[in-house]
Amino acid sequence: xxxxxxxxxxxxxxxxxxxxxxxxxxxxxxxxxxxxxxxxxxxxxxxxxxxxxxxxxxxxxxxxxxxxxxxxxxxxxxxxxxxxxxxxxxxxxxxxxxxxxxxxxxxxxxxxxxxxxxxxxxxxxxxxxxxxxxxxxxxxxxxxxxxxxxxxxxxxxxxxxxxxxxxxxxxxxxxxxxxxxxxxxxxxxxxxxxxxxxxxxxxxxxxxxxxxxxxxxxxxxxxxxxxxxxxxxxxxxxxxxxxxxxxxxxxxxxxxxxxxxxxxxxxxxxxxxxxxxxxxxxxxxxxxxxxxxxxxxxxxxxxxxxxxxxxxxxxxxxxxxxxxxxxxxxxxxxxxxxxxxxxxxxxxxxxxxxxxxxxxxxxxxxxxxxxxxxxxxxxxxxxxxxxxxxxxxxxxxxxxxxxxxxxxxxxxxxxxxxxxxxxxxxxxxxxxxxxxxxxxxxxxxxxxxxxxxxxxxxxxxxxxxxxxxxxxxxxxxxxxxxxxxxxxxxxxxxxxxxxxxxxxxxxxxxxxxxxxxxxxxxxxxxxxxxxxxxxxxxxxxxxxxxxxxxxxxxxxxxxxxxxxxxxxxxxxxxxxxxxxxxxxxxxxxxxxxxxxxxxxxxxxxxxxxxxxxxxxxxxxxxxxxxxxxxxxxxxxxxxxxxxxxxxxx
Amino acid sequence: xxxxxxxxxxxxxxxxxxxxxxxxxxxxxxxxxxxxxxxxxxxxxxxxxxxxxxxxxxxxxxxxxxxxxxxxxxxxxxxxxxxxxxxxxxxxxxxxxxxxxxxxxxxxxxxxxxxxxxxxxxxxxxxxxxxxxxxxxxxxxxxxxxxxxxxxxxxxxxxxxxxxxxxxxxxxxxxxxxxxxxxxxxxxxxxxxxxxxxxxxxxxxxxxxxxxxxxxxxxxxxxxxxxxxxxxxxxxxxxxxxxxxxxxxxxxxxxxxxx
Numbered sequence: 033x034x035x036x037x038x039x040x041x042x043x044x045x046x047x048x049x050x051x052x053x054x055x056x057x058x059x060x061x062x063x064x065x066x067x068x069x070x071x072x073x074x075x076x077x078x079x080x081x082x083x084x085x086x087x088x089x090x091x092x093x094x095x096x097x098x099x100x101x102x103x104x105x106x107x108x109x110x111x112x113x114x115x116x117x118x119x120x121x122x123x124x125x126x127x128x129x130x131x132x133x134x135x136x137x138x139x140x141x142x143x144x145x146x147x148x149x150x151x152x153x154x155x156x157x158x159x160x161x162x163x164x165x166x167x168x169x170x171x172x173x174x175x176x177x178x179x180x181x182x183x184x185x186x187x188x189x190x191x192x193x194x195x196x197x198x199x200x201x202x203x204x205x206x207x208x209x210x211x212x213x214x215x216x217x218x219x220x221x222x223x224x225x226x227x228x229x230x231x232x233x234x235x236x237x238x239x240x241x242x243x244x245x246x247x248x249x250x251x252x253x254x255x256x257x258x259x260x261x262x263x264x265x266x267x268x269x270x271x272x273x274x275x276x277x278x279x280x281x282x283x284x285x286x287x288x289x290x291x292x293x294x295x296x297x298x299x300x301x302x303x304x305x306x307x308x309x310x311x312x313x314x315x316x317x318x319x320x321x322x323x324x325x326x327x328x329x330x331x332x333x334x335x336x337x338x339x340x341x342x343x344x345x346x347x348x349x350x351x352x353x354x355x356x357x358x359x360x361x362x363x364x365x366x367x368x369x370x371x372x373x374x375x376x377x378x379x380x381x382x383x384x385x386x387x388x389x390x391x392x393x394x395x396x397x398x399x400x401x402x403x404x405x406x407x408x409x410x411x412x413x414x415x416x417x418x419x420x421x422x423x424x425x426x427x428x429x430x431x432x433x434x435x436x437x438x439x440x441x442x443x444x445x446x447x448x449x450x451x452x453x454x455x456x457x458x459x460x461x462x463x464x465x466x467x468x469x470x471x472x473x474x475x476x477x478x479x480x481x482x483x484x485x486x487x488x489x490x491x492x493x494x495x496x497x498x499x500x501x502x503x504x505x506x507x508x509x510x511x512x513x514x515x516x517x518x519x520x521x522x523x524x525x526x527x528x529x530x531x532x533x534x535x536x537x538x539x540x541x542x543x544x545x546x547x548x549x550x551x552x553x554x555x556x557x558x559x560x561x562x563x564x565x566x567x568x569x570x571x572x573x574x575x576x577x578x579x580x581x582x583x584x585x586x587x588x589x590x591x592x593x594x595x596x597x598x599x600x601x602x603x604x605x606x607x608x609x610x611x612x613x614x615x616x617x618x619x620x621x622x623x624x625x626x627x628x629x630x631x632x633x634x635x636x637x638x639x640x641x642x643x644x645x646x647x648x649x650x651x652x653x654x655x656x657x658x659x660x661x662x663x664x665x666x667x668x669x670x671x672x673x674x675x676x677x678x679x680x681x
Numbered sequence: 682x683x684x685x686x687x688x689x690x691x692x693x694x695x696x697x698x699x700x701x702x703x704x705x706x707x708x709x710x711x712x713x714x715x716x717x718x719x720x721x722x723x724x725x726x727x728x729x730x731x732x733x734x735x736x737x738x739x740x741x742x743x744x745x746x747x748x749x750x751x752x753x754x755x756x757x758x759x760x761x762x763x764x765x766x767x768x769x770x771x772x773x774x775x776x777x778x779x780x781x782x783x784x785x786x787x788x789x790x791x792x793x794x795x796x797x798x799x800x801x802x803x804x805x806x807x808x809x810x811x812x813x814x815x816x817x818x819x820x821x822x823x824x825x826x827x828x829x830x831x832x833x834x835x836x837x838x839x840x841x842x843x844x845x846x847x848x849x850x851x852x853x854x855x856x857x858x859x860x861x862x863x864x865x866x867x868x869x870x871x872x873x874x875x876x877x878x879x880x881x882x883x884x885x886x887x888x889x890x891x892x893x894x895x896x897x898x899x900x901x902x903x904x905x906x907x908x909x910x911x912x913x914x915x916x917x918x919x920x921x922x923x924x925x926x927x928x929x930x931x932x933x934x935x936x937x938x939x940x
Contacts, residue, residue, distance in 0.1 A: 047853075090820075093820070097819045108740070108806065109803060110803070110804070110806070110807050110847070111807075112750070112807075112847060113743055113749045113750065113751050114746060116746050117748050117749050118746055118749065124811070127826070129800070129827065165823075167826045168824065168825055169818070169820060169821075170826075171820055171823065171826040171829060171876070172818040172822075172823035172826075173816050173823075173876070174816045174839070174870065174871050174876045175875055176831075176836050176839040176843050176870065176874070177826075177841040179833045181833050182830065183830030183831050183833065184827045185826055185827060200842075201843075202840060204844065207748055207844075207846075208840075208843055213842060215814055216820070218811045218814055218815050219806075219815040221811050222812065230804070233722040277805045282742075282743040282744040283742055283743050283745060284743050316714075316716045316718060317714055319716075319717045319724070319725060320721070321724055321745060322746075324745075324746050405845075423746070423747070426767070426771055426773065427715070427771075427773070429773075429775060448883070456796075464739075492820045492821075493821075494907060495819070496820070521841055541727075541728050541731040541732075542726060543724070544728070587730075587731060587734075587735070587736045587737060588736050588737075591799060592697070592698055592797060593739055593796050593797045594739075595739055596737060597732075617844075619907060
């Protein structure tokens, strides 16, 4: 407790269940104090896992290994398509193999600080602890991490860190880790321990007497609406970055599962926290359907710059050294091009807004490898980043070995998500949220190579322990049968919600509304936010939403594959989330991490936190469609990582 | 960024459901930017179909950066189109010229039944992986990661195999609809590593036998390699064949039957 502690208190509805004690020993001690389900009783419990990315696949496989009956669901045609697959750069772990001073405490410290003091210390410490087990697990599964000539694992450094703690598999680390988790899942499917449901989208969480009873899904090939009972439901359904329309997320990534849970009582935390990734390929025109990320590992060797002159139309090669502004190196000599993502993104926005952007639309900054190629040789750079350079050349038609890449920030990851306690349980008893779908570990900003770490930490090493504590209390209780009125009512609601879109018969495609919504959210709730803009956003979103509901045109039927019908329901949920996101951003009158309020900045233009008033998690409670959500606060305490203004100078 | 747009004529396979009769329909794609990706071109065609109150073309895609393996399509008879080492989502319209006719069909293979229009089911590929595409290691039981040194060449070769995105282009391109390239990549990513040795023979036999339940026979055409967006090497098929022959002998020994 500090002397500046204010009168704000944690809402009684938000019991974080963080045990008392020292962060360093908390998880170890808590594992002992949690209730266990004995091996022969585990088979009496059914657990549903929705989503089969890193978090979902690892959780489903691990719980099946423990003996639980697991039903796993994905809306993809195969569990292996989840968007975790697209993560490029790597996964952090406090192994300290390079002997450069890393430790569990340092990873914990870096993550809390990097998150700008808006995450829960106890959760982050646990994450850092289990990070080392993740690497062991993945290597044993056969994940082909990069190795040195001695046959041992190689590491590299990543944005926001001063040690080399990132493990990687070429530029496809997410793919390889997901294939590892998928292989573990396959093993359990083959053993009959996991019942796998592909191409089924979860559209509702069902509760009975205030506790989780199961889910309602829609078969994306036949349109059939079905119920599935379970003792517990785990949502591992990813983030909501596609609220911006253009993002680095996959086309189908959405908030629907989390949002439907929110509508059934799960509080939604910190929706204003979004990570804008600094190194993406700038948009080229209106037809753009998504943006492509270039791994930020590129920042290890690439130098970021813009011309010092405004509206400079020369080619990069024609601009002499003294007319270039290496703005990150200039402003942050200690971290240079490796400053955290939010800092790098905001500085790129500043120089582009000043009129110093590069490229045909003046919407990018240079990421230049000329010096690295001269120093290390083209072959070395090609070995490190070859696939990324090829990807860039393919998309832009430009050769990055000969001229600098053009990059610009794009939405990449969402730190906000369903509120969960230390056990990763939402405010609906028996419903859990893991991976990007929850809010828990990254605060207001996520460090590079930490998303893969958190997804696998939750799935392999946290949830399989904590879920037992809940299930142990349910011993002897059966599941709610799917012919129970709670399921029948939810099924009817889902069927109605789905078919109503076909009868609107408006004039504009779902895509049109998604694109327009994205423009508002990017403009008003993007890299810089202010009161006036956020108030406008609320009106603009509401009026676009009412047009959407009355003028959307969805073709086809609901009894066969209909990707338009799938899309329209997800866009409807994005509209509801966008309203909450604007409100959350409006009431958080401070800057922190990825949330930059123009009104709250230092003289140097850096994010200025207001710890006295906003050192809390904002968790929103659904009150029905016509009533605004209620805000609850969970106050955060920092005992091991003293609050300080982040500085990367 | 190019300023000149191009006009194209598309012949697109339309089929309402798995058992319905399909047909080609012709669409004009006008004013397409050469910087658009192939799928963004199809997005535009679909938006115009919706504007004309027509049912858009069903096709599948997700990551649109060549890694998830969701997109498919035979473009002018070639799986993922004309460029080597690319999936359909990575194909850009600058590959085509103004006035081109482009035929777009679903991936063709008996084991990839059509769901609707250009979408097919590739579930058989999952079945192969479930048969043995894993190393049996229960969570929590792994030794320290550096306890298992892996020679760099082995790790690199395993990574070459593991780069497979499971899109099924190899099957679609093969005159026999064989899945050898896919299956061999999935087997060898484990068989090449020390961690994969204990289950090597069991894995190989189980996955190859499952593959043969669904897919045709390899007759060494090499079309799979030509179509593969990740350019998975044909060498893996040779590795797999060698391991399969050995597995047939070794698995009998393991079960007590002398060969």
